[in-house]
Amino acid sequence: MSKVKAITTDAPTGGAVYGDFELPDPEHYSAKLKTIYNGICGTDRGMVAGALPFAYNPEGYKRLVLGHEALAQVVEIEKNEFGIRSGDYVVPIVRRPGKCVNCRIGRMDNCTDGDKHEAGITGMHGFMREYFYDTPENLVKVQDNSILDVAVLAEPLKNVEKAFEVFNKISERSIFLNDFGTYEDKKAVIIGTGSEAFLYSFFARDYGFDTILTNRHPIPDQKTVMVDKSGVEFYDYTKDMDKILEGGIDLLIDTSGHPGTIFQFIRKLNHNGITILFGTNGKAPATDVDGADIDYLIENNITLMGSVDGAREHYFKALEHLRNWRHNYGDIMKDLITKKIPPSDVEIFSNKPGDEIKTIIDWSKA
Ligand SMILES: [Zn+2]
Numbered sequence: 001m002s003k004v005k006a007i008t009t010d011a012p013t014g015g016a017v018y019g020d021f022e023l024p025d026p027e028h029y030s031a032k033l034k035t036i037y038n039g040i041c042g043t044d045r046g047m048v049a050g051a052l053p054f055a056y057n058p059e060g061y062k063r064l065v066l067g068h069e070a071l072a073q074v075v076e077i078e079k080n081e082f083g084i085r086s087g088d089y090v091v092p093i094v095r096r097p098g099k100c101v102n103c104r105i106g107r108m109d110n111c112t113d114g115d116k117h118e119a120g121i122t123g124m125h126g127f128m129r130e131y132f133y134d135t136p137e138n139l140v141k142v143q144d145n146s147i148l149d150v151a152v153l154a155e156p157l158k159n160v161e162k163a164f165e166v167f168n169k170i171s172e173r174s175i176f177l178n179d180f181g182t183y184e185d186k187k188a189v190i191i192g193t194g195s196e197a198f199l200y201s202f203f204a205r206d207y208g209f210d211t212i213l214t215n216r217h218p219i220p221d222q223k224t225v226m227v228d229k230s231g232v233e234f235y236d237y238t239k240d241m242d243k244i245l246e247g248g249i250d251l252l253i254d255t256s257g258h259p260g261t262i263f264q265f266i267r268k269l270n271h272n273g274i275t276i277l278f279g280t281n282g283k284a285p286a287t288d289v290d291g292a293d294i295d296y297l298i299e300n301n302i303t304l305m306g307s308v309d310g311a312r313e314h315y316f317k318a319l320e321h322l323r324n325w326r327h328n329y330g331d332i333m334k335d336l337i338t339k340k341i342p343p344s345d346v347e348i349f350s351n352k353p354g355d356e357i358k359t360i361i362d363w364s365k366a
Pocket residue numbers: 097098099100101102103108110111112113114115116
């Protein structure tokens with residue numbers, strides 16, 4: 001057994017403790033990794049609050065190491081598989097395959113039977129610890145060390161990569177583009193103003209969509225600066241709903257944790273419109289759906305799609321996008337990281353800073 005500094009919870013009851021955690025030394029491992037950064041997201045906070053009934057501790061453990069967003073450095077590696085060498089920086093993959101057909105082809109994001117595990121969430125220790133062990137097929141190498149400061153965002157961004165892959169498939173059923181064969185003048189509305197909302201907005205903007213972020217309250221100055229820099233617009237929908245709905249909506253994306261919010265916008269979707277439901281913390285509040293909303297969806301050929309997680313290929317695409325965005329927009333991605341804290345600062349899980357876009361745990365501060 002070895003003691004490792006870690007942030008643990010008791011899933012699904014909750015709580016967060018930082019301290020020595022005893023783990024057995026692996027009998028066999030391919031790579032030993034040192035954690036550099038962890039991102040904190042709504043799932044981590046939901047687990048600490050005891051609000052995610054699907055979370056559970058690994059078999060034989062009374063506690064679970066938290067954390068699914070990470071950047072790590074390879075300390076030791078047995079064989080140089082997948083081009084990964086000692087000293088390389090890597091992003092670990094969250095989902096681990098079960099036995100279903102989708103898991104067997106590396107598409108655990110499309111798991112058929114729920115027999116997969118998720119690091120730091122369901123039955124597998126996560127990455128909020130100073131060291132962990134893993135195998136190269138679960139590690140994605142960061143090819144460009146100039147994005148190490150933002151590479152931890154590859155995990156949330158891979159969800160967006162996958163959602164747009166599904167969007168591409170659905171939008172092919174009709175001509176979704178404008179008369180010039182582009183997405184320009186098409187409108188994307190993204191509900192929410194957290195890090196996933198910003199990542200979706202960068203993606204929609206790159207497609208050429210007129211992109212609007214919206215929430216039910218104004219946003220702090222720091223977020224206003226981000227919105228301005230990134231060429232998207234923000235409107236508080238409790239005040240400026242008419243500006244959001246003008247000209248209709250072609251792509252509606254919910255990241256708010258309250259997916260029922262889409263029904264405030266749904267009857268302004270244009271023909272063949274697409275809605276991506278992304279944000280839930282596992283306990284979406286109940287929502288009344290009007291019969292007229294259902295009629296509208298049917299009559300206008302509108303698709304509602306749910307999307308969760310992403311596969312190895314999406315981590316690669318996410319790292320490539322981070323690289324492009326660094327090149328095209330400078331430090332804008334870095335500005336998404338609003339705070340870096342030491343791992344001992346576990347109150348962060350229950351006290352979300354008002355101006356937070358993404359808070360990062362920095363293990364060099366341990
Ligand atoms: Zn599966």
